[in-house]
Amino acid sequence: MAVDPRTLHLPTQPGVYQFKTTKGRVLYVGKATNLQDRVRSYFTKNPDREMIPTLISKADNIDCIVTGAPSEALILERQLIREHKPRYNSLLKDDKSYPFIAITADEIPRVMYTRRPPEGARLWGPFADAGAAKRVIQLLRRHFGIRDCKELLPQGCLAMHIGMCAAPCIEVNDYASRVSAAMRVLDGDGEELVKHLKEEMDEHSKHLRYEAAARSRDLIAAVRKTLSQQVIHSRFYQDCDAVGFAHQADLGTIVLLSAENGIVVGQTQYPLMHRGDIAESVSRVLSEHYAERRPPKTVLVPAPIGEWMESWLSERRGSKVKVRNPQRGELVKLRKMADANAEAQVMRNQRKESGSLEQRAADEGATLLGVERLDHIVCFDMAQLQGEERVGASVCLRNGRPEKKAYRTYTVKDAAMDDVRMMGHVVERWLKRQEEWPDLLLIDGGLVHLNEIQNLLLKHGLVDRVPLATLAKREETIHRIDCEDLVLDRRGRALVFARDEAHRFVNNFHRKRRGRKGLADPLEAVEGLGAKRLQALLRHFGGRRGIDHASRDDLAAVEGIGPALAERIWREIH
Numbered sequence: 001m002a003v004d005p006r007t008l009h010l011p012t013q014p015g016v017y018q019f020k021t022t023k024g025r026v027l028y029v030g031k032a033t034n035l036q037d038r039v040r041s042y043f044t045k046n047p048d049r050e051m052i053p054t055l056i057s058k059a060d061n062i063d064c065i066v067t068g069a070p071s072e073a074l075i076l077e078r079q080l081i082r083e084h085k086p087r088y089n090s091l092l093k094d095d096k097s098y099p100f101i102a103i104t105a106d107e108i109p110r111v112m113y114t115r116r117p118p119e120g121a122r123l124w125g126p127f128a129d130a131g132a133a134k135r136v137i138q139l140l141r142r143h144f145g146i147r148d149c150k151e152l153l154p155q156g157c158l159a160m161h162i163g164m165c166a167a168p169c170i171e172v173n174d175y176a177s178r179v180s181a182a183m184r185v186l187d188g189d190g191e192e193l194v195k196h197l198k199e200e201m202d203e204h205s206k207h208l209r210y211e212a213a214a215r216s217r218d219l220i221a222a223v224r225k226t227l228s229q230q231v232i233h234s235r236f237y238q239d240c241d242a243v244g245f246a247h248q249a250d251l252g253t254i255v256l257l258s259a260e261n262g263i264v265v266g267q268t269q270y271p272l273m274h275r276g277d278i279a280e281s282v283s284r285v286l287s288e289h290y291a292e293r294r295p296p297k298t299v300l301v302p303a304p305i306g307e308w309m310e311s312w313l314s315e316r317r318g319s320k321v322k323v324r325n326p327q328r329g330e331l332v333k334l335r336k337m338a339d340a341n342a343e344a345q346v347m348r349n350q351r352k353e354s355g356s357l358e359q360r361a362a363d364e365g366a367t368l369l370g371v372e373r374l375d376h377i378v379c380f381d382m383a384q385l386q387g388e389e390r391v392g393a394s395v396c397l398r399n400g401r402p403e404k405k406a407y408r409t410y411t412v413k414d415a416a417m418d419d420v421r422m423m424g425h426v427v428e429r430w431l432k433r434q435e436e437w438p439d440l441l442l443i444d445g446g447l448v449h450l451n452e453i454q455n456l457l458l459k460h461g462l463v464d465r466v467p468l469a470t471l472a473k474r475e476e477t478i479h480r481i482d483c484e485d486l487v488l489d490r491r492g493r494a495l496v497f498a499r500d501e502a503h504r505f506v507n508n509f510h511r512k513r514r515g516r517k518g519l520a521d522p523l524e525a526v527e528g529l530g531a532k533r534l535q536a537l538l539r540h541f542g543g544r545r546g547i548d549h550a551s552r553d554d555l556a557a558v559e560g561i562g563p564a565l566a567e568r569i570w571r572e573i574h
Contacts, residue, residue, distance in 0.1 A: 003059050005043040010036040011344040015066040016076045019059035019088070026084040027059055031073040035064050055088045065257075065267055066344045068337065076264060083266070101137060101186070103146070108168045109179050111146045113137050122183060141165065144182045144219075145175075174215055181219060239297040240331075243282055244338025246346045247274040251358075254285045255342040257334065258296070264334070269345050270490060273361065273497040278303040288490050290316055298322045300335045358400025364491035369478070371439070371467065374494060375399050378406075379442040380430075381502040382422050383510035391513060392426035393506035396438075397498050409509045420445070424452045431460055443470040444499050450479045471499045523547075526572050528565050536560055537569075548573055 003019075010017070015035050019028040032038030039062055042052055067073045081089055102112040105120035113134055117123050140146050141159070145166030149157055152169035159165035168175040181197075197220045204213035244255040252274030257267050270285045283305050295313045297320075304325050313321040326332045359375075366374040377397040384390040389411075396406035410426045423443065443449050450470040457463045470479045476488040476496060488496060523529060540558045541547050547555075547569075555566035 009348045014070045017064045022060040028088040031077040144178045242300040242334045242338040244342035245302045246342035253345040361494040362400035365494040368491040376438040378438040379498040379502040381444040381506045389513045446472040
């Protein structure tokens, strides 16, 4: 299916874009100073290259990776082309329009912007953006003083006078070191070079060669300045994934940037319902992402997560995995780049014209369960404290979003004390008042709850009208009648959200009920009966009802309750 430009909502930052198929095959990689404007140019009525209509017709999606600067996009594009070898990068390219950056093999090398590299030259490219290639050359000349003139002039040139050339035509000095530094920066290896230059500077200082030491110092500063603008290629990213996180309200996105052998090679995106806990959201995504793939040696996260996740990742890998939340250094740059991409994806998801994230979550849940749709979900949960204030609640999701006007609360009025019977009591009250049946009746519980509610549906003749499932918190497992148990993955996020929303709602209701009752509780007026002793009584007798039926001797037998206090409690109750 051809890409529809109306569905594209790309960021305006610099970065790299990829035309892909639904199977994930990369057809074309390009870079841009403004991703949105560049990609839109492919959909003009008269494209400037013949193969563009074919590319668009075969691509199913256009993905992007945001970078901090156009220079980073240049490097990332080159690496992605090498990694994926996209078909249309070759077909759309011709030798006359795609330049290289070259450093010649002359005795005094020069840097070149060229479409026909000279024999023996070191090459970087080809570059689809000719303007970007020229900017890289200007960067090299400004920081390292590499000459670009065709011939050496004994009197020097204008570039020398404006600080763009180290003037090797007049005095060679450390020009070879400058050229080597430029090459290594283009290759992405700068820190080792800095270490070498520091040693060189110290050696010059030791022998009182202060001018030479100053030149080494300046060269170190130039290398570091260049590296500070570049996070795409680094020796620190040998086997590393960086996790980025961003959200708008309850809509979140997690992006994993993967780096191998010092190169950022791609990203994976996970939209999700964010419930306020970054560590929880990240842990959930990591458990899915690495369920069927080998984790890297290092995982960079936006917030500290539990040691259990590090242990699980190490077990999956078969060796130690370090989960780090870096605060400084080179790894922070990669981590922040992941955040920038997550932010861009959140904005894209918000601006989508066709369908919402919540609806897609509901549709993915339906696919996971093998049902036609999950546009209407009703979920139940219960709450109690030592048998006190037994309450239940139901929440409703329409098209993946909460429909709060359909939320309901219930108080348990019969003698049922266990959670299963209370759930049956509440659901039966709901059934008797229901006029519209949901696509799924979801219960917070396990197999015991499933059987209880199934018998209730049989009793009322509603088995065929109300699809039923329970969701156990342990491993997020879905139980259904005559179906295999199913552990939810990312596609089940709408079901998890419904369960968590029901849990939040019923607990808020329960908390309010306890507060109101506490104001009028006669036991609070008993002298010497504080909160701790009251809790001890509740635990001992299994709830307030047990306290009400206890004798004086029974009360006095509780730790911390003496005969005198027991007498006062008994008198207050009776």
